[in-house]
Amino acid sequence: MTRHSVMITPDSVMVNGKPLAxxxxxxxxxxxxxxxxxxxxxxxxxMDTLCKLGFVAxxxxxxxxxxxxxxxxxxxxxxxxxxxxxxxADTAYQATIQDxxxxxxxxxxxxxxxxxxxxxEIAIRNKYYGETSFFVxxxxxxxxxxxxxxxxxxxxxxxxxxxxxxxxxxxxxFEAHLFILDKLPTYDILEF
Amino acid sequence: MDELIYTLKxxxxxxxxxxxxxxxxxDENASLFGExxxxxxxxxxELIVLMEKNYGIKLKDPAQGKEIFKSVAVMxxxxxKNRTK
Numbered sequence: 001m002t003r004h005s006v007m008i009t010p011d012s013v014m015v016n017g018k019p020l021a022x023x024x025x026x027x028x029x030x031x032x033x034x035x036x037x038x039x040x041x042x043x044x045x046x047m048d049t050l051c052k053l054g055f056v057a058x059x060x061x062x063x064x065x066x067x068x069x070x071x072x073x074x075x076x077x078x079x080x081x082x083x084x085x086x087x088x089a090d091t092a093y094q095a096t097i098q099d100x101x102x103x104x105x106x107x108x109x110x111x112x113x114x115x116x117x118x119x120x121e122i123a124i125r126n127k128y129y130g131e132t133s134f135f136v137x138x139x140x141x142x143x144x145x146x147x148x149x150x151x152x153x154x155x156x157x158x159x160x161x162x163x164x165x166x167x168x169x170x171x172x173x174f175e176a177h178l179f180i181l182d183k184l185p186t187y188d189i190l191e192f
Numbered sequence: 193m194d195e196l197i198y199t200l201k202x203x204x205x206x207x208x209x210x211x212x213x214x215x216x217x218x219d220e221n222a223s224l225f226g227e228x229x230x231x232x233x234x235x236x237x238e239l240i241v242l243m244e245k246n247y248g249i250k251l252k253d254p255a256q257g258k259e260i261f262k263s264v265a266v267m268x269x270x271x272x273k274n275r276t277k
Binding site for chain 2: 042045104106108111
């Protein structure tokens, strides 16, 4: 059973199917959402766009959920999926090492050259000690996603999963669609 | 030295993405790590890159960073004495 959802694209934000008003678009939209709805996590400004996207989407989702925040828990997993992995951060890092005469590898860019940094940021922020995984796949394949989520529930400790699609090509092309999925007593196939 | 301190503050803000901060917000005598600016280990690496890129200073011994990065003022003093560009 899914309850609560958030969808963010460069020019739209939906929480539980209802549009959220905003002024900015693209990467500036993510900063606007952070300043308006979060504001207490300055590390946000050090994140790459993929992380910012996953972070603000998870914040809106968890605020919509309304449960107590920042309480250590092992019963919630964070499992995300995308197509472009950490391409934007990879490109930014490559730019710092492209020119042999101007070769200054950026540590701050380098730390985001893995997509699963997003799941880690969400887990750290919320004190989630359950499974965290980030799967990279060619298409938003619901059957593959369902299988991974069902597998995650094989761990008896996992009772809910913050999950969904968090993909970023660049600052003007990204998409997040996050859900909270609760474990049901019995099921074999999840429907999206 | 005042000009170097101001420039250094600008470079730190830019390199470390310290949004909402201006050079005036940074106390040049405050600790960069811990309770001061609250920088982390990745920031320390960025500061090492900043010194090499902008001032031609290569830190051969990472332990040097502990002393050099005590504050912006200490950093500026070290740069003024060791810069090659």
